[in-house]
Amino acid sequence: MRHSQGTTTPQTILIVDDQQENLILLEAGLQDLATIITCHDPQQALLLANQHKPDIAILDVEMPHINGFTLCQKIKANPATQHTSVMFITSHNDFENESKALALGAIDFIGRPINLNVCRMRVSNHLQIKAQESLLADAYSALQKEKEHLHVTLNSIGDAVITTDQYERVTFINPVAQRLTGWSASEAIGQPVNAVLQLSDSSTNAPVPNPVSLSLREDRVISSTCNTKLTSRNSREYRVEDTTSPIKNALGQCIGAAMVFQDITESIAMATQMSHLANHDQLTGLPNRLLLHDRLCQAIARNSKAATKLAVLIVDLDNFKYLNDTLGHQAGDQVILLLSERLHSLCDSTITLCRIGGDEFALMLSDVDASSYIDTIAGQVAELVARPVPVDGQEYSLTVSVGISVFPDDATNEKELVHHADTAMYRAKSAGRNCVCYYSDEIQNAINNRFHIGNVLKRALEEDNLEVFYQPKFDLVTGELSGAEGLVRLRNCDGSIIPPDQFIALAEESGLIHQLGDQVLRKCCAAARRWQLMGKEIKVAVNIAAQQFSNSRFYDSVIDALQNTRLPARLLELEVTESALMHDFEQTQIVLQRLSQFGITIALDDFGTGYSSLSYLRFFPLDVLKVDRSFVKDMHSDNQAENIVCAIIHLAQSMQLTLVAEGIETRAQLDTLREYRCDEGQGYFFSRPLPESEFETSFIQAATVSPPLPTCQALSR
Ligand code: C2E
Ligand code: CA
Ligand code: CA
Secondary structure (H helix, E strand, C coil), X not given: CECCCCCECCCEEEEECCCHHHHHHHHHHHCCCCEXXXXXXXXXXXXXXXHHCCCEEEEECCCCCCCHHHXXXXXXXXXXXXXXXXXXXXXXXXXXXXXXXXXCCCCEEEECCCCHHHHHHHHHHHHHHHHHXXXXXXXXXXXXXXXXXXXXXXXXXXXXXXXXXXXCEEEEECHHHHHHHCCCHXXXXXXXXXXXXXXXXXXXXCECCCHHHHHHHXXXXXXXXXXXXXXXXXXXXXXXXXXXXXXXXXXXXEEEEEEEEEECHHHHHHHHHHHHHHHECCCCCCECHHHHHHHHHHXXXXXXXXXXXXXXXXXXXXXXXXXXXXXXXXXXXXXXHHHXXXXXXXXXXXXXXXXXXXXXXXXXXXXXXXXXXXXXXXXXXXXXXXCCEEECCEEECCCEEEEEEEECCCCCCHHHXXXXXXXXXXXXXXXXXXXXXXXXXXXXXXXXHHHHHHHHHXXXXXXXXXXXXXXXXXXXXXXXXXXXXXXXXXXXXXXXXECHHHCHHXXXXXXXXXXXXXXHHHHHHHHHHHHHHCXXXXXXXXXXXXXXHHCCCHHHHHHXXXXXXXCCHHHEEEEEEHHHHHHCHHXXXXXXXXXXXXXXXXXXXXXXXXXXXXXXXXHCCCCEXXXXXXXXXXCCCCHHHHHHHHHHHHHHHHCCCEEEXXXXXXXXXXXXXXXXXXXXXXXXXXXXXXXXXXXHHHHHHHHHHCCCCHHHHHHHC
């Protein structure tokens, strides 16, 4: 017997004969072929057969009580032994007995007297046949098992499976495939696969070639495009994804095809929804920045051929953050929604509206043939936004800053186009908001320049390379040098000087102003200390930006600068502007109070240009008022300016503040200021701001060796 694992158990032969000598003879003759069991009692032989299930039973025909034929019948009747092959030993070598034996299922005869050689060969042949039969049975049962596995698998998997023969007729269809096609197995089997499986292109509805035919014809695995649609017998539609492989026989010949497909309707719906979410703004449902880029790419490709233009308008609400902060986000959302609806009314097949940020929209105008059209749309945008917006029973009115960039004039690709429209929008913002600005090379140059200056400034700060120029101040009564204002300068890579107007605001925006202020302060203190050591006590005035007061370390850094340079506090003056005082009223007040108590002079710079609110002046420990140079400049051309200067001088006198006029450029200005009894003056008439060494040569050393400056002499006359 052969077991499925491949091990061979020895074969067994049961020999039954009532004559002992026959048993001995046969056992001796056959014992090397199999395990031999002998028995002379037929009754006992049945028990042994049942127990050992011999491969072959060799039975004597003539035995007392139970003859061989009866025994054979009983062996065959027992299911445990029904497969045992029976051979008879008989001397009745006649036809009648043979046919009776064969009818009972015997396979062969051994004639008496026994020819052991012939007998051995016969038995050996039958043993071999038995062994083959057993192998076959094992193989068959293994095959059955595998088939059963396959059946269960195909019927329970989530994929749909259809197999066909080489003529494309369905040979198998699993339950999932039955559900998707609407065909039951009994209906489908034998049908052409084309009839059962109706595939088409989901976008065009055109039938697609059946993958089974293709796979059979080309003898290869075929995978469908993701655009395939299956229409079931009852007209339901499914998006499917399928793979079809040829089935081959042992000779490698194609005998059919197996097609596996999945219903991907839901995943496609999900993907579509996800893509919508990814490409649209949730609040307004408008396309977002991602989709804008996509649409722009397509439009650029179209417009390049059509020779028309494409414009992008970036529309940014002015001061929306303020509205959002005061009314709350919900109200803010309401406003955005309302405005998006209004702006959407502008859209047609050539205008797309997108929401690209919290308070930022973009309009894409394609097929533009005249720039006046862009102006018109921009005007309409401003008008739509300006209409009153009702929120919580109140009406608000909003304005927008619009930046415009045009393809192909301003940009070569979609990224540049949006970027340049953005740049133009920022320009519109910095031009005071509520306006429309087109992108231009000038704007770009200004931005590049700003970027460059930012880098130069950063490097200068890192290397402590800032320069400070000093401009002298004079006592208008005595004509004597009364102080100097330190004015920061940045040296460009080419050696030229960058004036502070070009980098102070930038330093303020980037937060570098603290470091800058600190370095300038230290340089100014060091200079004044040197002048003191050279025998000249000259107060140095340092400009302080509004932001510096919000820095908790500001007070300490001023004190540190004085202590490190050993400059007495009375030789330091800090110039602050009105806006600095108002920036953080309480904090500035406290800091100035402490600095003043330390002995430092506090000057109010650019007086007259800011809030010019006299009431707040008394809250600050001020010593000096500097009337802004614009009034001095206009003094003789504009009566109003002269009146203001006069009023400021009186104000300073009444508050016992020292008044300094800056920007004195002419003799006439100087004379008028002296008439009004202005205390001190500063301006090009006396001297431009000078590098430290020049300032020292002209005003520190010169005063001790040579007579005072001609202008000063003129004053004291
Ligand atoms: P400011 O504080 O009003 O400084 C006076 C400005 O007027 C200086 O310009 C000076 O060169 C200029 N000036 C002086 N006399 C005349 C004149 O007779 N006619 C004309 N037209 N102008 C005159 P500068 O140096 O370009 O500084 C400009 C501004 O930059 C300063 O205005 C100040 O606000 C700021 N600044 C300069 N240095 C610093 C600094 O170290 N820190 C801070 N935070 N700001 C500074
Ligand atoms: Ca100043
Ligand atoms: Ca000033």
